[in-house]
Amino acid sequence: MNELLALWRRDLLNEWRNFYQLGGLLAFLSGVCYLIYFFGGKIDLQEWSLLYWLTYLFLSFFIGARVYEDDHTKYRFFFHQLVHPQNLFLSKLIYVFCFLLLINLISLFLFTLFIPVIHVDWMNWMILCLILNIGMSNLICFSSLLNTNIQNSTLFLTILILPLSFPLLGVAYSASIGILEGQSIVSNISKFQLILGIDLITFALAIVLLPQLLRN
Amino acid sequence: MNLSYWWWKILGVLLFTYVLTRGLLTPLKPGIEDVSPNRAQAGKSLSLNIIGYNTNYTKGKNTVYIKNIDSFYITSQAVQVIDDQRLNAQFSIPLFLPTKQSLSQFSIIVSSNFDGTSIIPSKLILHQDSINQEQAQLLWLSSKPNFTIINKYHFPYRNILYETIRNTFFHVSLWFAMFALLAASVFNSIQFLRKNDLNYDFKANAQVRTGILFGILGLLTGSLWAKYTWGSWWTNDIKLNMAALSMLIYMSYLIIRAGIEDLDKRARISASYNVFALVAIIPLIFILPRLMDSLHPGNGGNPAFGSEDMDNALRLVFYPAVISFILLGFWIADLVFRIQVLENKTEDPNNY
Numbered sequence: 001m002n003e004l005l006a007l008w009r010r011d012l013l014n015e016w017r018n019f020y021q022l023g024g025l026l027a028f029l030s031g032v033c034y035l036i037y038f039f040g041g042k043i044d045l046q047e048w049s050l051l052y053w054l055t056y057l058f059l060s061f062f063i064g065a066r067v068y069e070d071d072h073t074k075y076r077f078f079f080h081q082l083v084h085p086q087n088l089f090l091s092k093l094i095y096v097f098c099f100l101l102l103i104n105l106i107s108l109f110l111f112t113l114f115i116p117v118i119h120v121d122w123m124n125w126m127i128l129c130l131i132l133n134i135g136m137s138n139l140i141c142f143s144s145l146l147n148t149n150i151q152n153s154t155l156f157l158t159i160l161i162l163p164l165s166f167p168l169l170g171v172a173y174s175a176s177i178g179i180l181e182g183q184s185i186v187s188n189i190s191k192f193q194l195i196l197g198i199d200l201i202t203f204a205l206a207i208v209l210l211p212q213l214l215r216n
Numbered sequence: 217m218n219l220s221y222w223w224w225k226i227l228g229v230l231l232f233t234y235v236l237t238r239g240l241l242t243p244l245k246p247g248i249e250d251v252s253p254n255r256a257q258a259g260k261s262l263s264l265n266i267i268g269y270n271t272n273y274t275k276g277k278n279t280v281y282i283k284n285i286d287s288f289y290i291t292s293q294a295v296q297v298i299d300d301q302r303l304n305a306q307f308s309i310p311l312f313l314p315t316k317q318s319l320s321q322f323s324i325i326v327s328s329n330f331d332g333t334s335i336i337p338s339k340l341i342l343h344q345d346s347i348n349q350e351q352a353q354l355l356w357l358s359s360k361p362n363f364t365i366i367n368k369y370h371f372p373y374r375n376i377l378y379e380t381i382r383n384t385f386f387h388v389s390l391w392f393a394m395f396a397l398l399a400a401s402v403f404n405s406i407q408f409l410r411k412n413d414l415n416y417d418f419k420a421n422a423q424v425r426t427g428i429l430f431g432i433l434g435l436l437t438g439s440l441w442a443k444y445t446w447g448s449w450w451t452n453d454i455k456l457n458m459a460a461l462s463m464l465i466y467m468s469y470l471i472i473r474a475g476i477e478d479l480d481k482r483a484r485i486s487a488s489y490n491v492f493a494l495v496a497i498i499p500l501i502f503i504l505p506r507l508m509d510s511l512h513p514g515n516g517g518n519p520a521f522g523s524e525d526m527d528n529a530l531r532l533v534f535y536p537a538v539i540s541f542i543l544l545g546f547w548i549a550d551l552v553f554r555i556q557v558l559e560n561k562t563e564d565p566n567n568y
Binding site for chain 2: 142146149150156159160162163164166167170171174190191194198201202205209212213
C-alpha cells in the first residue's frame with residue numbers, strides 16, 4: 001500500500017513539475033467550450049451530452065499518451081528493480097482515475113458555464129463519471145501499456161482506445177441523456193450496473209493479462 | 217480418404233448445398249400484396265381490388281373476408297377472378313362497425329381451396345357516422361369462418377420482406393459463424409498465453425481474420441437487406457452501427473499485428489488485445505441494442521426468433537445454415553492457419 005501511495009505521489013509531483021502540460025489541457029478544454037458557445041448557438045440536450053463525451057474522449061487520448069511516457073522507456077529497468085510492475089500499473093490506474101475525475105469536474109463546470117442546459121443534476125452526473133472512470137482509467141492504462149510495447153505513437157494509442165472505450169462511452173452517453181432529462185438515478189440503474197459490469201470485467205482482464213505483457 | 221479428418225468439412229459442404237437449394241428454391245406462401253381502395257364508408261357497397269403474390273386465384277374457389285381486431289367478420293357477396301394474381305370482391309358494409317371508434321382498421325383475408333388462406337393485416341380503414349356496437353354485433357359474423365388450410369412446404373410471406381426473407385439464412389448465419397470464430401480465437405489466444413506455443417497464436421489470427429471476413433459479409437448482406445426493406449443502404453439503427461464498430465475493434469487487432477516485428481512480442485500483445493476485444497464487443501452487440509430502440513428483431517423490445525419472425529419452415533433451413541457457415545468458417549480459418557505456418561517456415565526455417 002505504501003508502495004502504491006509513493007508511486008501515486010510521484011506521478012502527482014511529476015504532474016505538478018510539468019504543469020504546462022496540464023495548463024495546455026485546460027486551455028484546450030476552455031477553447032473547445034468557447035468554440036461550441038460561439039459557433040454552436042443553442043444546442044439541445046443530446047448534442048450537449050455528445051459534445052461533452054467527445055471532448056472527454058479526446059482528452060483521454062491526451063492522458064493516455066502520457067501514462068507510460070517515461071516509465072516504460074527511460075526508467076523501465078530502474079522501476080522494475082524497485083517496484084512490482086503490477087503495483088506500478090495499479091498506481092497509474094489510480095492516478096489516471098483521479099485525473100479523469102478532475103477533467104470531468106472542470107469540463108462540467110466549463111460546459112455548464114458556456115453552454116447552459118436546462119438542468120444538470122451534479123450529484124447523479126458525478127456518480128456516472130465516477131463509475132465510468134473506473135473502466136476508462138483501466139482501458140487507458142492498459143492501452144497505454146500495449147502502445148509502449150508496440151510503437152509508442154499517439155496514432156496507435158488512438159486506434160487502441162477508441163474502439164475499446166466505445167461500449168463504456170456509449171452506455172454513459174445514453175445514461176447522461178437520462179440525467180439531463182431529469183430522470184432519477186433509479187431509472188438509470190440498469191445502465192449504471194452495465195457500466196460497473198464492464199468495469200469489473202476489464203479490470204479483471206487487465207490484472208490477468210498484465211503479467212503476459214510484462215513477461216520479457 | 218481419412219473420414220475422421222474430413223467428416224466435418226464434408227458435412228459443411230453438404231449442409232451448405234442443402235441451404236442453397238432448399239433456401240433459394242422453396243416458394244413463398246401465397247399472400248396479399250395490396251388492396252385498393254384502402255378506405256371505405258360503413259353502410260355503402262365496396263368493390264375491393266386485391267393483388268396477390270404467388271397466388272393461383274384461377275385454380276380454386278375464392279372467398280374474401282373483412283375482419284376487425286376483435287374477430288368480427290363480413291363475407292364478400294361476389295368474387296370475380298381477373299387472373300392468377302388479381303381478384304375483385306364485392307362487399308356490402310353494414311351501417312355499424314363492431315368498434316367504439318368512428319375510424320377503425322380492418323384486415324383482408326382471402327381463403328382459397330387451392331392456395332389456402334392469406335391475410336393482409338390492418339390494410340382497410342372503415343369509417344362510420346354513428347356508433348352502435350350492439351347493432352353492429354348482429355350485423356357482423358362473430359364466429360370464425362371455415363378457412364381453408366393447405367399443408368404445403370412454403371416459407372412465410374411477409375409484406376415488407378417478400379423474397380428477401382431468404383437472407384435470414386445468410387445474414388444471420390454469417391454473424392453466428394463470426395461469433396463462433398471469434399470465441400475460438402479467444403480460446404486460442406488464452407492457450408497461447410498459457411503455453412507459449414506460436415501455433416495457437418497463428419490459429420487465433422487465422423480465426424480473427426476469417427471472423428472479420430464473415431463480419432464484413434454480414435454487414436454487406438445486412439446493408440442489402442436494409443436497402444430493400446427500410447429503403448436505405450445504411451440507417452441509424454443501433455445494432456447496425458454497433459456491428460460496424462465491432463469490426464473496427466478487430467481491425468485494430470490486425471493493425472497491432474502489423475505494427476510489431478518480433479514474433480513472440482506480437483503474439484503476446486495481440487493475444488492480450490484479442491481477449492479484451494471480445495469482451496468489448498459483447499456489450500456492443502448484445503447489450504447496448506437492447507437498451508435502445510432498434511429495427512432489428514430481438515432489440516428494443518422486439519422478439520427475436522419468435523413465431524412472428526421465424527416459422528418451422530424457416531427453421532428447417534436456418535439451423536443447418538448456421539451449422540454450415542460455422543463449419544465452413546473453421547475450414548477457411550484452418551487453411552489460413554496452414555498458409556501462415558508455411559510462410560513462417562519459409563521466412564525462418566529455425567522456427568519449427
